[in-house]
Amino acid sequence: MSVTTIRASSWGSLFDCAYKWEWIHILGHRSPSGPRTQLGTAIHASTAAFDSSRINGSNLSAYDTAEMLVHTLRNPDYEVDWRGSDITLAQAEAIGLKLHTMYCNEVSPRYDFVAVELTTKPLEIDCGGGVIVRLTGQLDRGRICKTSQGLGIGDVKSGGASVVKGVAKTKGHAPQIGTYEILYEHTTGEAITAPAHIIGLKTKGTPETGIGEIRGAKQMMVGTEEFPGLIQIGADMLRTGLFPPNPQSFLCSAKYCPRWSSCPYHE
Template sequence: MNAPFSIRASSLSELFDCPARWETKNVLGRRLPIGGAGRMGTAIHEATTLHDYAVMNETTVSLDDCDTVLVDAIWNPNEDVDWTDTDQQTAETTGRALIRKYISDIAGTQHYIGVEVRAEALTLADIGITLTGTIDRIYQHDNGQLGIGDIKTGKTACSADGTVKTAGHGVQMGVYTLLAEHALNEQLLAPARIYGLTTGKTAKGQHAGVGEIPDPMDALLGSDDRHGLLHHAGQILKNGLFYGNPKSTLCSAKFCPAHQTCPFRK
């Protein structure tokens, strides 16, 4: 019997969007430098993690401490970064503002019981997949139920009225919920939460909000009369069905290492 394919939870959505791009990056190991906006998002994640972990453990952390983590992640990245979409100074200024907005508008309303939880690999032998990943946040709802949360940054992450863009995140949130249940050995019945932070360059364009995805595992696991997305992912991997999707919004040289030679673009 062939060994299960190992797949990171954060990459599953890309497998469905364009299997050819997923194969190029995750099987063939061809990578592009991360964009400046992506690096800013990573820096914000690292800084807010410092804050939330300290609060969860009832220890003290200052905004200066969070800023130090942010600045180091932007100016001393541990990966190649293409800063053409935003420069480092703008990323730092925007990141500092969004850290404060996250802490004031979101973090204080959440009861986290887990921050950056590295889940044990979960093997689903029947479909030939091993899931891996780190769970951004596990929160406790007011009713006592547990759910997962994930910070998302971007130009459209949250609108001015506080509405968070949840579309497109369901698959990833479902996998994180599955991994969290495996890690905690209990059900997570609360909705998955997206903590949206809009990366506007000025205060007027910087928004924060919380969006929810009820029953995030439904589409993944399927039901008695239909296969779930994990089954379809297993079929793609098992049979090497790495077809391209030229209509993907990420079909460009900026996001795909195989773009220049991809036969599916013809």
Template sequence: MNIVTIRASSLAELFDCPARWEAKHILGMRMPSSGASHLGTAVHAGTAAFDQAVLDGAPITADDAAAAVVDSIHDKDAEVDWEDSDPATAERIALALHTRYCVEIAPRQHYIGVEVKCERLEIPELGLALTGTTDRVRTTEAGAGISDLKTGGRAVGTDGVAVTAGHGPQLGVYELLAEHAMGIPISAPAQIVGMNTGKTAAGQRVGTGEIESPRTALLGTEDQPGLLQHASRLIQSGAFYGNGKSFLCSAKYCPRHATCPYKS
């Protein structure tokens, strides 16, 4: 059985539209990052700089760490489709979210790992090798747990709680990767740190939400296969069917859309 590498961040896309996943992750078809995605990358860069400095014992201010946000937004090597936004607007929103994170979220966290990278976790019996970077590993009364930063227009509900629906399988993979990379058990609930990318201050909410045991659906049981088993069967079969009803079924998000027979 061939070992196929799968990034933790791509698992949801595999089940949403296998044909789109194959195009990006097997065939290597590329397309520009969206403005929203690039904004999220910038927020990740700034918050990581802030949290790493605290972890290193040499804290910096939110303003100091904001330089990483600005540098990321204006990265000349990044290919970005700014159709729905522009760099100036993205920078303003990203800086606002970065500051709110540093002031409202970070002080309540106890991180022991920032941007924890796992080069490769092989599961030979499934023909899969998992790879990716876990945003944060934190300590809690229940033990160590992962935290994953999410930005988006609906990342946080009006109740101030981060939206967790649909993120379980991905966080389950991040737990496996963090355990492998750090060599410690991950036993606390997984945490989503959500940040709303609204254009106004009122719409730029930040908040957290938790998912209990996200690995359960991922690994399955003796009687019920988990999502990794389903992913393995799909990938090893090579039957990458399309999903014309996917919300991302468009030329904006799929590099093979123009020639895909499954498109809506």
């Protein structure tokens, strides 16, 4: 039997360009992270610290937890390439602190969080033909929210286009959300019954926050009698070893793809 571990956060990129996904997640090749990626990591660390303090009763302020943003931004756990960046460290820090404060004061109080950055139990799914897919993932940017409709996922997403006209962008996030829902139910035995919320934090232009809703993410992953789920389709790629390229991907460039220099499929 062949067991392939797939993190929740990588499902979307598998169906954006499977050829790139194979290079990174199967063959182990990665590029240095960019400054804006590191800015997102820092924002997620500080907002998670704030939300965790709400859950454990310590109720730290936005000011108290802002230190986590500065520390994470200045002390990355991996290589960050600032050369040729459109943003300096000082600018990234200023943007991050603004969004962190907005999140803590305006967004977080809307939610009743019951878990932040939950580490889930791996789930192995026998997809037939000798292929087992092991789903893993820490809800590293996700929260579990209690609502009138039950429990739901709240996932923080930052980026230059993460909010458009006051609404968080949801396109492309459903595979990760669906995997989170599967793993949460597997880990806790509690059902996810509420729609997921994408909490967008816009890092380019004027800092802005927004909320977007995703429904049916779990069903997209597991499928129905009428259509196969993304897990089954991904398993077919693993079984055959065929990972189709996507030259029309918006991320098909030397900047975003570590396979670019050896890929024969782009222009």
